[in-house]
Amino acid sequence: TETAPGAVHVPDWLAPGRQRELLDACRAWARPPAGLRTVRTPGGGTMTARQVCLGRHWYPYGYAATAVDGDGAPVKPFPAWLDDLARRAVTDALGAEAVAREPYDIALINFYDGDARMGMHRDADERSDAPVVSLSLGDTCVFRFGNPETRTRPYTDTELRSGDLFVFGGPSRLAYHGVPRVHPGTAPPELGLTGRLNLTLRVSGL
Numbered sequence: 629t630e631t632a633p634g635a636v637h638v639p640d641w642l643a644p645g646r647q648r649e650l651l652d653a654c655r656a657w658a659r660p661p662a663g664l665r666t667v668r669t670p671g672g673g674t675m676t677a678r679q680v681c682l683g684r685h686w687y688p689y690g691y692a693a694t695a696v697d698g699d700g701a702p703v704k705p706f707p708a709w710l711d712d713l714a715r716r717a718v719t720d721a722l723g724a725e726a727v728a729r730e731p732y733d734i735a736l737i738n739f740y741d742g743d744a745r746m747g748m749h750r751d752a753d754e755r756s757d758a759p760v761v762s763l764s765l766g767d768t769c770v771f772r773f774g775n776p777e778t779r780t781r782p783y784t785d786t787e788l789r790s791g792d793l794f795v796f797g798g799p800s801r802l803a804y805h806g807v808p809r810v811h812p813g814t815a816p817p818e819l820g821l822t823g824r825l826n827l828t829l830r831v832s833g834l
């Protein structure tokens with residue numbers, strides 16, 4: 629269903645077996661070296677969700693081929709199967725015309741515990757207008773989608789559950805968005821995940 633122009637939510641896009649496979653891959657990527665790190669914000673604070681990157685490290689506000697924080701190890705490679713997954717996701721959500729020419733080359737994986745949040749922000753560090761693909765695993769969260777102009781209202785709040793796909797293309801690509809809360813204990817029990825994880829796939833254009 630289209631939440632805003634170019635923003636399409638596909639509940640239950642990943643079957644339970646695929647959720648498990650993706651979770652296992654994310655857990656492997658989260659291990660050192662270049663594993664989960666706490667992202668420092670320019671104001672001196674830290675993000676409450678912890679993050680692991682593939683392809684390039686994201687740091688506020690840009691991408692780096694070598695780690696500028698964390699353990700200093702080189703970033704893990706972005707595997708070709710994630711590009712295939714991103715292309716299938718965009719095709720299913722927006723249609724084949726919306727799929728980018730350039731390969732998807734960056735994954736950002738955010739791990740949320742029950743207290744983690746993500747404030748309203750825009751993702752403007754990519755030099756490509758290719759749609760961003762978001763996949764959620766584990767606990768349900770409230771996802772807040774704003775507008776391209778201001779960090780403030782009007783918002784649309786939707787719940788993102790384990791297995792859901794969200795694709796952000798067109799005018800929604802630069803809209804403000806955030807995660808005001810996670811609902812602890814709502815993950816599918818068979819997944820074996822405490823907390824929430826979100827994987828985004830992007831074209832860096834770099």
Ligand code: MD3
Nearest residue numbers: 738751760762796800801805807826828
């Ligand atoms: C809209 N992640 O990684 S997912 C992010 O749940 C991010 O971890 C949140 O915001 C999370 O930047 C929200 C939905 C999402 C992801 C990327 C977007 C919405 C987006 C990029 C552009 C526009």
Ligand code: FE
Nearest residue numbers: 749750751805
């Ligand atoms: Fe974002």
